Amino acid sequence: xxxxxxxxxxxxxxPAGNWVLKQDIGYSPVEALVASVAGCSIYVYKSILExxxxxxxxxxxxxxxxxDDAKKARPVNQISITFRMRVAVSDQAKVSRAARMIAxxxxxxxxxxxxxxxxxxxxxxx
Numbered sequence: 001x002x003x004x005x006x007x008x009x010x011x012x013x014x015p016a017g018n019w020v021l022k023q024d025i026g027y028s029p030v031e032a033l034v035a036s037v038a039g040c041s042i043y044v045y046k047s048i049l050e051x052x053x054x055x056x057x058x059x060x061x062x063x064x065x066x067x068d069d070a071k072k073a074r075p076v077n078q079i080s081i082t083f084r085m086r087v088a089v090s091d092q093a094k095v096s097r098a099a100r101m102i103a104x105x106x107x108x109x110x111x112x113x114x115x116x117x118x119x120x121x122x123x124x125x126x
């Protein structure tokens with residue numbers, strides 16, 4: 001990876017187009033971190049469900065996070081990912097249990113400080 005400092009902010013160089021890492025005109029580095037956790041979680045969850053032969057449709061994932069205002073750097077201290085799914089009623093319990101397998105198998109989550117709480121929730125939609 002290559003990062004360059006430009007007039008409009010730090011850019012992560014990418015052949016499909018650079019990503020600007022500046023909150024006002026792109027994503028802040030903290031938002032990029034949270035998005036990385038969520039993106040990795042989605043890929044891991046998809047793999048777990050496919051290996052379990054469970055038919056599913058991931059509608060979307062809603063991600064929220066909080067930061068620790070008591071610390072000078074205001075690090076992220078909690079990330080919540082809600083997977084909105086379409087799944088047969090008979091498989092919903094299995095799909096919910098499978099979400100517990102995300103964190104131990106997600107390299108991005110495993111890289112975080114242990115003080116960061118990552119919560120994976122499943123919501124079923126029609």
